Amino acid sequence: MHELSGSLDGAVFEPGEAGFTEELAGFNLAVSHSPDLVVAVASTADVVAAVLYAARHGMAVRVQATGHGSEEPITDGLVISTKRLNGVTVDANAGVATIGAGARWGAVVAAAAPFGLAPITGSSPDVGVVGYLMGGGLGPLARSHGFSSDYLLGATVVTAAGDVVEATPDSEPELFWALRGGKGGLGVVVGVRVRLVAIPELYAGSLTFAAANVEAVLRGWIDWTAAAPDDVTTSVLVAKFPDLPFLPPHLRGRFLLTLRFAYAGSAREGERLAAPLRALAPVETDALGTMALTDVAQIHADPTDPAPGWGWGALLTPIDQDFATVFGDLFNPTASIPFLAIEIRHLGGRTKVDVDGGSAVGGRDAAFAIHVIGAPDPTLFAEVLPRAAAGFADAIGAWIAPKTTINYAHHFETRDDFARAWPDATFARLEKVRQTVDPHGVIAYGAG
Missing domain, CATH: 3.30.465.10 (Uridine Diphospho-n-acetylenolpyruvylglucosamine Reductase; domain 3)
Incomplete structure (x- = not known):
């Protein structure tokens, strides 16, 4: 038994012990951690004990709850697992x-x-x-x-x-x-x-368009965002789904664009605001309407099952029709680029307004955020996807903002990479x- 065990409400796991791997398992199955020690905390006192132990023994402390941010394996030090502090x-x-x-x-x-x-x-x-x-x-x-x-x-x-x-x-x-x-x-x-x-009322959801209409919808959405009201948040996800049996039949082997829409207001006004987007092209699946607050996750319908993952992201300056042309040349139904999907979120509105007293958030000046989701094949993660993402970044370089925000910053290796997530001051x-x-x-x- 580890010397910490008797003083904790939670548990301690050492390498090779039952529960060690399970405690460290996160959302990204491509990343496996192997630190010197894992402390599964169940109270604030447990956290204090873990931090003091690490400091006494010269161990670096890292923290994990769900593991959504895992990109590189942890191979040393002490990991504090906070998943039990879930009240x-x-x-x-x-x-x-x-x-x-x-x-x-x-x-x-x-x-x-x-x-x-x-x-x-x-x-x-x-x-x-x-x-x-x-x-x-x-x-x-x-x-x-x-x-x-x-x-x-x-x-x-x-x-x-x-x-x-x-x-x-x-x-x-x-x-x-x-x-x-x-x-x-x-x-x-x-x-x-x-x-x-x-939020008394929420009008939200998504519109999905088939491959033949992806370019028209992307171009139309870009034009629409130029004068979009500040109280409407939209994004597009362009996805190239593999023809694999674990996917629903209506997605297998298809190239689709999903346009997400959220308006915290009445259905009548929401329908009016969404009408120009519905009119961009024939809608294959219309899942936009009055939404219960408990269903807000359906707007983006992000996957919730752990899986191997690789991503790259950046913030963008205002995008235009030239951007749409470059995007379409790189990512289309016949392109060989190894991306599963590319998401573009429209920013602005309240994101540009800092809170009273200020905050350390980076990226308030950005107009859009872009996130590339790599093909879920771990054999591509080390070289193929980084090389493809670098080429993609070069191609859209004219629209990449000089600074990003830390939740969109991936795979930083140097202090300068890290610093790009915030304004210099x-x-x-x-x-x-x-x-x-x-x-x-x-x-x-x-x-x-």
Whole structure:
């Protein structure tokens, strides 16, 4: 038995022990972790004990809840698994949700909906709340409601010294500023408090178009976004589905465009706003209409089953018809590029407006976000997909924004790559906060 075991509410797993691999399993099945120790925490006291143990033994600390952000294997140090800290409570009168570090967005949506309230959630119900919020977060209501981290009211954090602090605008204000978009290296967040919003009606969903209409819809949508109202959030997903038996028959071997739409308002007004998009081309599947708050994940219909994954992302300046031409030349039904799908999200609106007191979110000036999903074949992840993504990035380079946001930054290898996720002044301030709260670098994070 490990020396930590007797002092924990949770459990400790060493390499080779039963439960070690299962505790580390995340959403991306292509990544397998093999640290020196895993502490499955069940309380704040467990986190304190784990951090202090790691500091005494010179072990780097990393944190995992759902494993959605895993890109590289962890091969040393101590991993704190927070998945058991998954409590969610809602104070309907205050409009506040208190959320544990291991909770996923789906649980928060379900807890808030009976009160007519909603979190400004991510697109997937399976993504962990805390990791997503610390990176800013661009969800299906981004244009009308802003970054998800704008709704963070406070966080309970275990520092690298083992202290438990409450980070709010009034207590630990610099740490609180950093937690709203600064991502990691700031301590171990064990819980957050998030402001909920009242959404009496939601008109949302998606329109799917067949291959013959993909170009026309993409071009029409790009033109439509130039004057789109700030209270409507849209995105497009262009997908080239393989002809494989695990897919539904209506998707196998097909090239499709799905246009997502979300308007927090009445069906009558939503129908009026969506009418120009419905008219772009014949709609193959119309799944756009009045939506219950509990069904918000259907807007993007992100996969919830773990699978091998590889992605690349960036933020974009305003795109135009020249962009559509380059896009269509690279990704079409007969193209050999090894991508499963490419998503483009329309930003702007509230995403451009920072919160009172400011935040560490990067990318507020961007007009669009793009995310490439590689073919789910791990043999392509090391060389083929990075090379293809680099070529794609070069081709659309005229529209790639000079800065990104950390939740869209993938595979950074150098300090400069890492720094691109924030404006220069924001990154410099984050560096100072990290040095203050973790001068010895106990919490592993960053690059270069």
